[in-house]
């Protein structure tokens with residue numbers, strides 16, 4: 196419940212005045228409905244359904260009845276019916292306004308939560324993302340967020356139903372406090388008897404969260420690997436998984452509906468018994484008049500469903516508690532990993548590098564509970580405006596080293612210094628403002644080439660874009676596209692080859708005119724001709740920016756000023772390309788020889 200209250204408080208902070216307006220409106224609606232019921236007494240008397248003085252003993256109603264007594268029957272009918280219509284219209288209008296206001300509050304709050312959670316995600320550091328599955332974020336941002344927002348709405352509905360019901364209980368008390376008390380006690384007894392259903396709803400909610408999380412994770416993995424699935428004829432196994440999970444989802448949903456329909460059934464069954472009991476009590480025990488009896492029956496049939504509705508809202512709220520938990524846990528984790536402040540502009544304070552980046556006895560491991568280090572005792576210097584290549588076998592620690600160098604992760608021991616200063620979290624952000632990083636898996640938005648380039652440097656001129664494309668050996672193929680820079684890329688736009696994608700992403704990195712250019716296997720998909728052209732471009736850039744290159748294909752790094760060779764997380768060698776290549780039995784010489792042998 197504590198978690199729900201935190202979100203209700205958030206709703207209060209967000210909606211403020213509108214929330215009170217809504218609650219007040221609900222109470223007013225309750226009062227109008229109550230008055231409508233009271234007015235039924237003189238109406239019934241007019242039709243002769245109760246004695247002529249029907250309701251004369253009722254508070255409020257008695258004064259209405261008294262003021263009408265001197266009028267003719269026709270006039271009475273017109274007045275009572277007009278009042279009745281006014282009340283019904285007033286209540287219907289109020290209900291309409293409240294429904295719209297409710298929707299405005301609910302949807303606005305979903306947007307508010309969405310933005311808040313997404314912002315805290317984007318403000319988190321890289322270590323946070325390393326520990327998580329992307330599909331879990333999608334699950335929380337879609338399903339759990341909607342469930343939690345709906346849960347907040349349910350809590351609101353619970354409060355408003357309580358208020359509404361309290362007003363009606365008050366009015367019913369005016370009619371017969373004994374009978375109303377009886378209804379209340381019966382309602383409490385049924386609610387206590389059904390409290391096990393609230394616990395079951397909560398358990399169902401946890402199961403639902405887990406199942407939907409697996410569903411999102413499985414679907415993401417399968418669509419990421421759909422080519423492997425199709426190529427290796429693995430559809431059958433994946434269909435089995437999908438069918439089994441779908442059955443569990445179905446059962447989870449059905450069991451919650453059954454649970455809810457069971458409680459509603461108990462309320463309805465109890466209502467039949469109670470009505471019979473009240474009739475007997477009213478006629479035999481309490482001797483109430485027929486007008487009052489009809490009123491009590493009307494009030495009971497309106498009040499009792501409210502109890503059933505309270506129970507149903509409570510169960511749904513209990514079912515959504517896990518969503519609150521997941522959302523809250525994520526937000527707490529994000530806060531613990533926050534590296535960016537609100538409204539911190541990415542292009543604030545870009546740093547230019549004067550001396551370079553230095554690692555001093557750096558150790559890093561992904562899991563502090565495991566003994567293996569991804570990097571151990573690394574000491575090296577990357578001079579500013581030079582080109583450094585990092586090579587090594589797969590898993591040697593190349594990408595991890597890059598992440599440390601650009602401050603995405605922090606060393607467990609040792610330190611990274613930029614221009615002689617320790618790279619703290621503020622320094623890392625400032626450094627990354629002037630880094631262009633190109634990964635082995637080029638990432639392009641579903642947007643035009645122009646938009647994809649402009650992300651790196653908003654407001655860049657068309658000439659600057661073509662210059663970057665030229666440097667990345669992409670000018671010719673982009674000019675050949677019918678829409679040129681305005682060609683839309685992606686699944687529903689033009690599909691580019693792996694090499695073409697890499698070249699566009701490289702152009703984007705160059706357009707930013709970074710102080711540090713990091714190429715993490717960024718030219719792996721290029722053929723010899725394009726790679727040679729990019730090498731020429733990098734040679735031209737040498738001296739104007741610091742270039743760090745990871746490459747499996749060692750021909751790519753021939754122009755490097757220094758080469759760092761990693762082996763099992765340790766720096767095996769550091770030196771010039773030619774010098775290391777000459778050490779035939781050295782680690783770099785062996786890498787070269789493997790590559791020559793494998794390429795024939």
Ligand SMILES: Nc1ncnc2c1ncn2[C@@H]1O[C@H](COP(=O)(O)OP(=O)(O)OP(=O)(O)O)[C@@H](O)[C@H]1O
Pocket residue numbers: 325561562569587588589590591592593594595596
């Ligand atoms: N997110 C992670 N969680 C746990 N361990 C990781 C993670 N990323 C990498 N590692 C481990 O750290 C070590 C170094 O990985 P890294 O990706 O830096 O190697 P690499 O040299 O870049 O490999 P490759 O050339 O195959 O990309 C490996 O043993 C790897 O299994």
